[in-house]
Amino acid sequence: MSDKVRNLQELRNLRDELKGRLLLREKSKAPEKLVQIKVSMATCGIASGARETMSYLIEELDQQGVDAIVTQTGCMGYCYAEPTIEVTLPGEKPVVFGHVDTVKAAEIIEKYIKKGELVDGIIPDTYNTIDNK
């Protein structure tokens, strides 16, 4: 098969291309508008209603014509505040919100995503990553 990665250099090229593509995705069409949302969808999140939150976000943002990408991700670790989502507005740092049911999701769209106002219930990032250690 031709799409197999045959050596380390190919992998590095692919990585850089993918990194770029992920960035490009942010900068596509209308970079000043595109919003990225990650929904924590591990077993615990799903059990607390993350699936409903995710479908609501997708439908609602689509209906309201907000240019956004909603993806799933694994456990963020904040089990006490499930469902949790991370919202990255263009040019801003990611912000994590906890206890996001559909009501909270509507508030986040209305206030944070559309107006840039923060809403109560932000979870501060409480950990270091391997990138800054």
Added chain:
Amino acid sequence: MAKFKYHVLVCGGTGCRASQSETIAANIKRAVAENNLANEVQVIKTGCFGFCEKGPVVKMVPDNTFYVQVTPGDADELVLEHLVKGRKVKRLLYVDPETHTAVSDSKHMDFYKKQLRIALRNCGFIDPENIEEYIARDGYSALGTVLEQYSPEKAIEVVKASGLRGRGGGGFPTGLKWELTRKSKAEQKFVVCNADEGDPGAFMDRSILEGDPHSVLEAMAICGYCIGADKGLIYIRAEYPLAIKRLKIAIEQARKYGFLGNDIFGSGFNFDVTIRYGAGAFVCGEETALIHSMEGKRGEPTVKPPFPAQCGYQGKPTNVNNVETFANIPVIFLKGADWFSNIGTPKSPGTKVFALAGKVNNVGLIEVPMGTTLREVIFDIGGGIKSGKKFKAVQTGGPSGGCLTEKHLDLPIDYETLVANGSMMGSGGMIVMDEDDCMVSVAKFYLDFTVEESCGKCSPCRIGNKRLHELLDKITLGQGEEADLSRLRNLATVIKDTALCGLGQTSPNPVLSTLDNFPEEYEAHVKEGKCPAGQCRALMQYVIDPNLCVGCTLCSRVCPVDAISGSKKTPHFINSMVCIKCGACMEKCKFGAISVQ
């Protein structure tokens, strides 16, 4: 788009709320309005910062000034000085305990972050069903580097130098295990990933597999190259359907990209992974039992030696590592063994993932460097005890571990310290208990589990644990005698010394550690017939206070067994011989006249 220039983040975590953070937020809001800043400054209540020891915490954004131990009275000064005049309020800044200087600028803002995510680096960050996101985060680079630039021996040296130890509980040096399996001569060898996570309340491995399955696959391939195996098996319990689904997707994607299969990275090295399902028996987390289960035999352990490294799956040399152990491997190759061994403590390098559960405010999945204290985990990251109750004990290591108490709170978490204090690291379950938990009942709970999960092969575990359970049952029913305490201890010690496998050898730990740390609680049960925590129903007595009882007769009417007597408008009386301790009377009494003793 009207945007605020400033955000004031007030911690709304349970710990900070208990010290009036809501009033602080309200006061700041008022002061902001009074200074005509309402259009420029937004006050927000956040979740827990994980720095509860110094709470309530207030953070100013965008300059990231971090104020600690703020009181409602500080609100006006914070607004006037910081927001109006742009001057920091020095007395509320965090003072670094080592340098005794106030920390104010954002460069040093990481001091309160007690967590470091290595094994969880991609969890909650990438889409686990999309290999491209993993590759963009340096995924499979470690495998590529190892295959192109390292001999198997040299790669094993790196793992050895990192000091990584098995995260499944025992803490055996991973590099050494790989070396032993490499040295065994055979035509076929196997790499096994132990994903049979069985401790009650533990979900670290599940979260890693659900959030970052590729990291485990990558590490298994590296391991296969090092020990000379071309087959990998993941033993996972069937009750983890989402983890299984994501693993299957990951395996397919890895094959498509050529990270699994033949001639990986053009190196001539072949490796592929298949999934084996377990039925969820606790003993199958023990490596010999796990191997038998995979062979289709009964999940029973066998005596070691021979170790799986010599004679494992299908009689071939087999290297068994836990999910979290594997998840650390790619980072060790990307960042270097020195980088890894500098984190944590000299004897236990790196980090450990814990599933923090029980009576803490911030139940969650956390990862901290080894050597972090229990106090930091429970009171900072965990946000302290629920409902402001008093901390009593923390159980680590699951059914094989023990209970640690107040006096152990400042101990650094590492393999040796936990064992020296009667508990163990285990796979990473951490259950916090408060003053309402009866330690005899807790020991009984774990014994319940062990009796249920014992495979029955050896008599110390099969019969001994059953007997231990009976003794504990007797004590919680108020029928214990003083001699039972020494019986418990003797029996527990014998089981520890004679059981066949790790399950049996460690099963008395919950009993021994509670006996050691809470002797007075056991004594209260057997000597005074009392349960200090008020949990053992058989030992409770419902009593009516004749001074408070007005004789309304409500209690005697709700009592299902007619244990309450008394005539109208005179104090009633509960006959404890008849009472079944259902508590219905206490619930109904409007005068608070009924109490439990």
